[in-house]
Amino acid sequence: MKNAPPFFPLNSSIDDNGHLRIGGLDAVALTKEFGTPLYVFDEDDIRERCREFKREFTGRYAATHIVFAGKACLTRAIAKIVASEGLGLDVVSGGELEIARSAGFPTDAIYFHGNNKSDAELEMALEYRVGRIVVDNSFELGRLETMAARRGVRADIMFRIKPGIDPHTHAKITTGNIDSKFGFGLDDASAAAAQAMKSKNLRLIGFHYHIGSQIFEIQPFLDAMKTTLEFMARMKRELGFITEELDTGGGYAIQYLSGVVPPTIGEYAEAIVNAFRDECRRLGLAMPKLSVEPGRATVARSAVALYSIGAIKDIPGIRRYACVDGGMADNIRPALYCSQYEPYLANRMSDFAGQTYTIAGRFCESGDILATDIKLPEVKRGDILVMPVCGAYCIPMSSNYNAFYRPAMVMIKDGKARLIRRRETVEDLTRTDLG
Template sequence: MFLHGTSTINAQGHLEIGGCDTVELKEQYGTPLYIVDEALVRQRSREYVEAFKASGLSFQVAYASKAFCTLAMCRLAEEEGLSLDVVSEGELHTALEAGFPVQRIHFHGNNKTPEEIQMAITAGIGCFVVDNFIEIHLLNAIAKDNGVKVNVLLRVTPGVEAHTHEYISTGQTDSKFGFDIGNGSAYEAVSLAASQSNLNLLGLHSHIGSQIFEVEGFQMAVERVAAFAVKVKQETDVTFQVVNLGGGFGIRYMDGDTPLKVSEYVKAITDAVKEHFAAAYTTLPEIWVEPGRSIVGDAGTTLYTVGTSKDIPGVRKYVAVDGGMTDNPRPALYESKYEATLANRANDSVEETVSIAGKCCESGDMLIWDVELPKVNTGDLLAVSCTGAYNYAMASNYNRIRRPAVVFVNEGQSDIVVRRESLNDIVANDLIPARIQKQPSLNA
């Protein structure tokens, strides 16, 4: 397994992350366990900020909290000078409870409810990213009722299909998100939004997909968004102060994945902005981006305890762990691939090829197909790397399995940031109607 961030193998042959022995973490917190390398999260955050500073452009780097949203993560993002992208009342509530600066919160989503909009307006967030015509009217009406004028970006689809999984590709014409530039709806949206009394149209938003390993898609998106912005300026005199180019920057999950350095992505984007906006804009727009996976993805490791195994001669050997699709649904959803190692015997030589099965009652609950490991024994600890993004965030209680704890590790210190769910948590919201309540025995 490739060692990310502060990960290393210590003198005992144990995987160590953030100066913490994973065997000791298992003893203290149990498994499954999400482990977050705090130093690597901070490093990735700073790489974005420093790269944009080097460009000379005004900017905001907004952490896409959908990747991993907890109180502690919101605080860390604030400390690193990031803004915050939220997409639901739950993410917004988490940000507010963490004390995140409201003016640096951006609210996304293709179907914001009136209640969510009211909550965000009451909080005084910095910006709404508007996704459709209904939302333009709804947001303006609620803002008017509150006697405020709110900042908005219009999400546009530039017709760029990034090289990514079809379920996470969002910049193409056929998408549930945004106003299409090609068919004229984006132009119509600009005219409508600009005419609303309680909307302040700051600019445009574009997002072309996720887990992208090249810069050409971003460059093409900038070119098309800029051409649209220039057309709007020339024909309507509406000038955009902000252009948000989304996220989607890839990370290394497996050998063969080839993400670029953060600075390379940022330079390609900012150079394209300078090239394509300069002719019509005397002052270049402020550039926003929304990295999520590339900030937390490779900083996360999930630790499991090995349980049973099943060897089918001539076919494969299944090794089952105490987690699965409830803590990592991505293999089932996207056929995502991961690397792994035995955390308690990290220096042992590879002896067998096995497939890692989860414990859910589903044939599709497989975490990894065909991974090479030392001889695996019951009780071994399996560490799966790069689980920081969309693992805890997408975890479920399927089969009424408890969601794992989350710990931050840094310089030899571990801190619980999400407690493991208890069995009482599982039934905490359950109710039994009076008509089916268990009746006392007549013989009592």
């Protein structure tokens, strides 16, 4: 047995036949049992990420709450794992909230985000008494006030604010700059806070920000922290408002490629907590509860995607394509924001990778490319291509483009594989088609 590359799930190895094994199970055998495309998750890996975040942050500041950003990948199985590890849950839709409830997730540990929540979703949040409704704008604040008054309840809310920080990541995953659809500008947040403090039905407890995703530099997190704490000091000075909770979002980078290594969770935690403590002291603020919301960093590395290779197309002097039976309908990230992956052959992990291939999906778009000009052994029809680091944003963003059946998901635990989401069928595709 040899170790798999560092960005594969925790319990991954390469056996004497050159096959990838995850949690002790042969990945090639899994494709024969469950078909392809197939997403394989390692439960131990998810649990270790949850524990790592708790260990690194609460070890430095005990009053830290770790909240899983469910949009990264939310199923009943994952919700149950996250709940059992003592994390909260960030949802952004009524659908995510219902998945969480159906899994028995405690609603008082749920944070309900979203920049344009429907009336039905706000009513649902109030009915289920979610722990925090994260208000995105003044329009939502007014609607929520009316709904809460009509129900005769008092809801805990936070404001999402924009600290105006460039996180130096891809534009399509940048969320904390001033020109963003998310959150209040600071002056608008100040006016809204004054309004919320007068409410009998809403209790403003603090502020939330999220500056983006896949952020390799630590400094943007510190800049956002400084700006937000200065805003909190302003709210204390001008309105007498004492912030009970500060939610700093997520965005921690993870490794997708060899040689491109982000800071460790411990390094992020050390810098963030130190800045939090130092700035609170400088500004004369009592340190509030601190929340962080990792999503990608919790589940991305826990899963691989497995595909069968079909057509191989050689265009002499230009490019050699290897086509797989999935693509942008199950993983749109490369097409959407140029994400890069490092694929391998799960049935020949030990073979010399001396050929250059571009991995093409099966969908009717020229942009359906999963990886460009990557090194693999000489590819043959029937080989099993494995894409590591596919546990986040692949399945949640999947579609039925070209009437594609969304793939199956398998969870591995204690040397056993269980189906946590079956492959779709034609009945699933036509269920809502009324003809």
